[in-house]
Amino acid sequence: MKVSVKSKKCKESEGLIVSLFEDSLEIKNPEIKKMVEYLSKNEKFLGKSGEVYNYTREVEGKIQDVILLGLGKEDKCTLEGIKVNLSKAYKKAKELKVNDLVVRMIVTDKFDVCERAKAMTVSLVLSDYKFDKYKSSNKEEKEVLVSLSGCSIDNSKLDSIKEAVKEGENIAEGIIIARDLVNEPANVMYPEVLANSVTKLGQEYGFQVEVLGKEKIEELGMEAFLTVGKGSIREPKLIVMRYFGDDSNKENVTGLVGKGLTFDAGGYSLKPTASMDTMKSDMGGAAAVVGTMALIAKRGLKVNVVSVVAACENMISGGAYKPGDIIGSMQGTTIEVLNTDAEGRLTLADAVTYIQEKENVKEVIDLATLTGAALVALGDTTTAILSNNDKFFNEIEEASLKCGEKLWRLPAFDEYRELIKSDIADIKNIGGRYAGTITAGLFIEKFIKEGTSWIHMDIAGTAWTDSPKPYKAKGGTGIPVNTLYELLKKRSSK
Ligand code: BES
Numbered sequence: 001m002k003v004s005v006k007s008k009k010c011k012e013s014e015g016l017i018v019s020l021f022e023d024s025l026e027i028k029n030p031e032i033k034k035m036v037e038y039l040s041k042n043e044k045f046l047g048k049s050g051e052v053y054n055y056t057r058e059v060e061g062k063i064q065d066v067i068l069l070g071l072g073k074e075d076k077c078t079l080e081g082i083k084v085n086l087s088k089a090y091k092k093a094k095e096l097k098v099n100d101l102v103v104r105m106i107v108t109d110k111f112d113v114c115e116r117a118k119a120m121t122v123s124l125v126l127s128d129y130k131f132d133k134y135k136s137s138n139k140e141e142k143e144v145l146v147s148l149s150g151c152s153i154d155n156s157k158l159d160s161i162k163e164a165v166k167e168g169e170n171i172a173e174g175i176i177i178a179r180d181l182v183n184e185p186a187n188v189m190y191p192e193v194l195a196n197s198v199t200k201l202g203q204e205y206g207f208q209v210e211v212l213g214k215e216k217i218e219e220l221g222m223e224a225f226l227t228v229g230k231g232s233i234r235e236p237k238l239i240v241m242r243y244f245g246d247d248s249n250k251e252n253v254t255g256l257v258g259k260g261l262t263f264d265a266g267g268y269s270l271k272p273t274a275s276m277d278t279m280k281s282d283m284g285g286a287a288a289v290v291g292t293m294a295l296i297a298k299r300g301l302k303v304n305v306v307s308v309v310a311a312c313e314n315m316i317s318g319g320a321y322k323p324g325d326i327i328g329s330m331q332g333t334t335i336e337v338l339n340t341d342a343e344g345r346l347t348l349a350d351a352v353t354y355i356q357e358k359e360n361v362k363e364v365i366d367l368a369t370l371t372g373a374a375l376v377a378l379g380d381t382t383t384a385i386l387s388n389n390d391k392f393f394n395e396i397e398e399a400s401l402k403c404g405e406k407l408w409r410l411p412a413f414d415e416y417r418e419l420i421k422s423d424i425a426d427i428k429n430i431g432g433r434y435a436g437t438i439t440a441g442l443f444i445e446k447f448i449k450e451g452t453s454w455i456h457m458d459i460a461g462t463a464w465t466d467s468p469k470p471y472k473a474k475g476g477t478g479i480p481v482n483t484l485y486e487l488l489k490k491r492s493s494k
């Protein structure tokens with residue numbers, strides 16, 4: 001999809017989306033105004049949030065599909081609401097086979113015109129996303145041409161609105177990179193292939209990529225990571241990505257760590273079939289990290305970021321690790337493995353150690369599809385957070401509010417740390433039936449050095465959707481690329 005911006009009303013498109021607030025239903029065009037008055041009088045269209053009504057009209061001898069979209073009450077309007085609702089109108093336009101679409105700029109004082117343009121663009125581009133490369137019947141579809149236009153776009157602001165649309169397109173692109181990586185099946189996307197894809201993206205977008213194979217990983221002493229991958233015939237890869245956009249501040253480096261299980265069968269603590277069929281998505285953290293790297297490089301943010309993915313597969317075989325095994329780690333801590341399906345934390349333990357020891361980062365954000373318990377606690381809308389630093393948490397919360405990717409912090413009381421103490425090793429990799437998301441996060445905390453600011457994001461519920469949602473097709477969602485981008489962008493402008 002290509003999104004452009006026009007300052008004047010362009011009448012001659014195949015389709016037109018007009019978004020209206022329930023309390024005002026305000027529109028200048030006399031003809032559409034008359035129609036809206038008629039429809040509201042007859043309770044056919046009231047402008048309620050998410051309401052979509054379409055009809056055809058004739059403009060200068062051509063037939064046009066007009067799609068009216070309700071935005072609800074203006075004072076309740078959020079950027080996320082705009083994205084969700086606009087996606088519904090866009091779906092209608094697709095249904096009507098509109099290939100050339102004008103979207104009237106949403107008019108409200110609640111958000112600056114650039115913020116509106118950015119949110120609208122992100123929604124439109126993401127609504128158009130689908131993963132259909134393996135469908136034999138997939139015929140080349142025409143690219144949809146979209147223009148934002150309307151009287152509220154005045155010429156003096158045209159350039160900044162165009163820039164906001166560009167930013168929106170870039171954000172959507174970063175999110176789509178993450179979605180594509182997740183949606184690729186595990187027979188295709190195994191560690192080596194992931195590493196090659198990342199290398200390619202690094203060349204294309206402008207970040208450096210280093211891939212370490214099994215021997216190098218052994219030399220580094222990453223026993224916990226290597227142990228998880230032992231059951232697979234696919235070699236594990238440690239993927240390191242570096243982007244230095246702020247030369248004046250070379251000491252100031254943010255570390256991102258993404259869980260990169262290209263498949264999680266559970267190992268000998270084998271998953272039941274119904275829980276296994278989506279486990280190609282267990283590299284959702286890695287995918288989001290890669291999408292973020294591409295996005296910040298493309299935007300040229302003045303920040304320094306190093307990202308690490310410990311990519312492997314959790315499988316069964318004669319060489320696989322077993323419940324009861326005691327293993328070491330790069331940090332030296334010994335781990336009693338009581339459940340081989342709690343593998344993500346083992347790979348992350350070594351990945352966060354590596355990034356602190358070898359890449360000298362002072363702050364770390366890890367993102368991981370880590371626990372089914374996150375889905376139980378917060379559902380599929382909200383990412384679970386643990387953090388050892390209030391200020392850092394406030395920053396990521398603010399960033400998430402900017403883009404509508406919801407998150408919520410869980411408590412980290414000492415009682416929870418008791419639950420992962422082991423009788424025969426330093427710690428164990430499960431903490432019992434309760435508070436599973438917290439004990440998993442606190443396991444990783446054991447590998448965070450004193451003085452490192454740390455945020456843990458459990459995206460097990462949010463990185464994947466089983467059913468289509470507005471602007472999120474079934475499959476990988478690309479969460480939390482947008483949040484990480486907003487966080488780093490805020491740093492960049494300082
Ligand atoms: N990758 C899974 C977590 C997961 C579950 C992600 C559902 C996405 C959707 C993780 O490796 C796992 O298996 N976790 C176990 C931990 C348990 C054994 C302590 C879980 O959640 O059951």
Ligand code: MN
Binds near residue numbers: 266
């Ligand atoms: Mn698992």
Ligand code: ZN
Binds near residue numbers: 261341343344369370
């Ligand atoms: Zn897993």
